[in-house]
Amino acid sequence: MVLAHKFDLLKTSSSSTPSTQAITRVKTILERELEKRRASQSGGIGIEGLGAEGERSDMGGLECSGSGGGVFKFEEWEGGEVGFLGTFVKVGTEVDDEKGGHVDGLAAFREWVDGISS
Numbered sequence: 001m002v003l004a005h006k007f008d009l010l011k012t013s014s015s016s017t018p019s020t021q022a023i024t025r026v027k028t029i030l031e032r033e034l035e036k037r038r039a040s041q042s043g044g045i046g047i048e049g050l051g052a053e054g055e056r057s058d059m060g061g062l063e064c065s066g067s068g069g070g071v072f073k074f075e076e077w078e079g080g081e082v083g084f085l086g087t088f089v090k091v092g093t094e095v096d097d098e099k100g101g102h103v104d105g106l107a108a109f110r111e112w113v114d115g116i117s118s
Helices: 018-042 107-117
Strands: 002-005 084-087
Parallel strands (some): 002 084
């Protein structure tokens, strides 16, 4: 599980919710960085391959299947399931939604925890 925490601090456009925008940003940045790592490891030897025998670490595991042209995407990753949630905590204050109801910034995370513990 990857948490996009403190999404309540984002300034968002009217076309998306703060949670959705935070998740999209975190996911895009992680995919971009993991693709850079995958690409650098696929061509030539890495720095860890220059040491003594037996010291090389396994840097694989970022292979993806699918039509993305080999670009790393969590949806196509064969290494496991990754979930994304947006969360926030307001200390000492209650946050209300547009309808005047109390908003719990950790509700989605609590639901996820309950789902894995049962």
